[in-house]
Amino acid sequence: MVKGQGSLFGPDAEEESEGVSKKRRSKKANDGSETAKPSRGSGGSRKTAEAMAKSQREISVSEFFTKNRHLLGFDNPRKALLTAVKEAVDNSLDACEEAGILPDLLVEIRQLQGYDDRYTVIVQDNGPGIVKAQVPNIFGKLLYGSKFHRLKQSRGQQGIGISAAGMYGQLTTGNPVRITSRTGKRAKAHYFEVRLNTSKNKPEFTDEERESDFDHGTRVEIDMQAEYRRGMRSVDEYLKQTAVSNPHVRLTWNDPNGNTIVYERGTDELPQETKEIKPHPHGIELGLLIKMLSDSNERTLHAFLQTEFSRVSAKVSHDICDIAKLSTRAHPKRIARAEADRLHAALGKVKIMAPPTNCIAPIGEAVLLAGLQKEIKADFYTASTRPPAVYRGNPFIIEAALAYGREGDTMEVTDEGKILTRKKAASHETELLGNADEAIRLVRFANRVPLQHQQSACAITKGVISVAWKNYMLSQPKGALPIGPMVLIVHIASVWVPFTSESKEAIASYPEILKELKLAVQECGRKLATHIRKGKRIATEYMKRDYIATYLPHIGLGLQEILGISDEVRDNDVAILTDVLERTRKV
């Protein structure tokens, strides 16, 4: 028996505490018959179960997200602008790539006449367009799309993004989303105005045929309350980073001040096409397995296992059934609860090949390094791509790349053997690479999309912090990013990226993901350490050489005084000493 105590802050319930009753565990303690009466003074305010039942009702998912629009990235006008652009660009790039078209995008933001705080966001692509019947649902219904139910890497995955942007526009300006879509030269373009009925989560729309100045593609226009400002976490920065992680994209950006920036292609090759895969047996949940069994059209467990999962061969299927003590000829729909439990355990135990990697398209070390080298003049560049791994049945790949140290910087070695990098760089370069005595700059990508908010809540940040950077010659405050003139890029590519919220700003901290993040960053770190150590050796050598040049002549004079030797002998001895010291110095 333990004493109850009501301790607010104590980590340990066994502590003594006064004035709290002690009570044996008893069923009577809970029938609550004495306290069951309503205790409100007036007595009239007691609500019965029947009264409460009347107010119970379904909540539409749009109502939910209207109230919780910060979950979708529409917390404030500035972030809302970025989120809207991001969702539209993600969709355009996904559509172009799926259709095998090299993307050519226009992004434009215009201030709405007569308003200080309202803008129109326009995103237009040269993709395949959207068939007429789908437009209203795609733009006027939350949780609708083609990417949710498949296992394949894409930027969008939730079926929320673009309709949420439209919903936010409607909420803050009352205006509908305007879509022009054309599926090919022979088809006419269609123009839609779509509103989202939030009570029903259903679109309301008008549409008409229209002339368009493009052969195929989609153009979206959303009016919204917004704030346009450049700098960190701006639309400008997002588009820049997108251009770098997607060198196959041509992007024209018209900002509200009338400036145009064109990001030309770095390559005419589309990224490797990703294939849709079946779930991997490792990490699949029991409930999902039960659902798959009952949904399956296969007639035997043997066929079910081979068809519904990736990497399950006939042999593996036999192994699984053996371990689970089930017949390979059992009918999937007739597997009982206890049997499913055994089957689930067996899936976890059997040795199975790692998941196929053709469902994932990493950015690649070459592209990452090229991006870094183009932007940053640094002493040292390195990159590392991990082999694919699995979390909850979903394959993923982690890539990391870093740039360290400024070209032309001088180095100093402190008394403790630490290296200080003297800043010689121009001020804008300092901003790129960061100061030598500030935290490194971390740039995060998920499925090629730059992540700009919620850095501290992101598994990528946590993974980088969890690395012992002292081993790699960087100082690191407790629980923080390491210190140094360094940019670190980390990319996670997966068939399903587990974001911490619907706004897709940070990655959830699944242990498998954290582990891979750490390994990728450590690989870069080891190469960095080798580089820094080499630099340190050179710096130390220079210091020793300085000592020799400074002190040996004086030692020569001292020797001459003590031994009474000639100037010639003295100079000769000093030369010999210098030679000997130089040789030992080189060790």
Added chain:
Amino acid sequence: MVKGQGSLFGPDAEEESEGVSKKRRSKKANDGSETAKPSRGSGGSRKTAEAMAKSQREISVSEFFTKNRHLLGFDNPRKALLTAVKEAVDNSLDACEEAGILPDLLVEIRQLQGYDDRYTVIVQDNGPGIVKAQVPNIFGKLLYGSKFHRLKQSRGQQGIGISAAGMYGQLTTGNPVRITSRTGKRAKAHYFEVRLNTSKNKPEFTDEERESDFDHGTRVEIDMQAEYRRGMRSVDEYLKQTAVSNPHVRLTWNDPNGNTIVYERGTDELPQETKEIKPHPHGIELGLLIKMLSDSNERTLHAFLQTEFSRVSAKVSHDICDIAKLSTRAHPKRIARAEADRLHAALGKVKIMAPPTNCIAPIGEAVLLAGLQKEIKADFYTASTRPPAVYRGNPFIIEAALAYGREGDTMEVTDEGKILTRKKAASHETELLGNADEAIRLVRFANRVPLQHQQSACAITKGVISVAWKNYMLSQPKGALPIGPMVLIVHIASVWVPFTSESKEAIASYPEILKELKLAVQECGRKLATHIRKGKRIATEYMKRDYIATYLPHIGLGLQEILGISDEVRDNDVAILTDVLERTRKV
């Protein structure tokens, strides 16, 4: 015209950069006719708009949250256990309070026989019970409930929590949720087994009449994959904190190891009953206003404004219509878009009383201080409750309370005038109050529910960090919590708490909320500073007294030697000097 450049990291797009094309803004740049052809080698992989349309479909909200279960707080087995208990307890307390019943809760966790990693969570209350027809929806459907559509403080608000816990249980064990509910002595208890069909977000269930050993109330049992561990962020800690912030609750806690803790009531009074309110005109969104206008049954704008909003009197309504240049007799449903825009602007401009506070029930300074004083032996306690404020039309109140410094600790003043507190406390007390050289302990509550995860992402943490603690005599590392032996409690009570995710672990950073958080904490901080300064004065005095006692006798001896006076005269002079110095010291 600005040059394009594809800079990955640059904060400034105006920088020069080589090898990037310059291009005039032109419409032609975007018709993409040269690049529109599919570029895949095989040519067979191009997906048309028609092909893509086939895979477009609706995503059920349960499917969405099954994949994203970390959004609901079911990231890992340990957190899942806490989340399930929390959701069930929240519902029980809400139900009891609405029915005017003093809550008497049983919380029990049992290990499931035959499994290391499966537990049964049981929560039973003495509330009003749930009518038969509602049980399946409440426990087997996400986004269903009575609390979402009203503006009134309650613990639950989303209609997701308990059904999500059941869904997680089903996903990890395959077992249904079991509910026993009884609405009164005259009714029989009903027993349900509920499963959630995730493809349809609909319940599937069996039910039967059963005997029960309680007159009225609800009992929920969920089997789930889980991990039971005590310490920080455990079920134990959550229940302790719940007992303190809800002193009207009696709570029996049976842990998996067979221990029972009973938290007895501190009071027999229920918290002030909260009233449902209408939205406040300040901060309401245009889209919502338009929806309210078209949904309203009122026939004039005048009636609409007074009925649908709180704090709008006839006079205020006239003022609003005047500013908006609209007739008070206009029909709400016939207000045009541009008129709604003007009405919206007018709502923001007119002077209106702060929202009513009877929709919110703060914990209260007395209860907060009592909780602190009961648990922590400190030198100083203070609390502060802010007047109600509004964010996005939702009233809220911030309360803060703190305990500082350990009783019996000695104080030291350093050369810089800083105070160090020497630890004298027993080790468990140190854990309660924290070490003098570590960050303060921050305890967060939202609508009386303790928040245990995601501290760094929470607006409460950000608000506390944004305070310049140096003004209040505490040192504070940049961007971090202040340092010192202190516990700080912050509570936000609102009709709608804007959580950063569906798991309700952290508050979103709305500017209005951050501002109030800061003000509440500053109020406590000012009182703390006065206390610390007093302590510092005393410490300085003690130091001066020490100097006097140490050095004056020696000065006496010196004087005697120089002046050749008698012992008697010397002692007399020393006494006079001591007196004089003591008097100046007291200034």
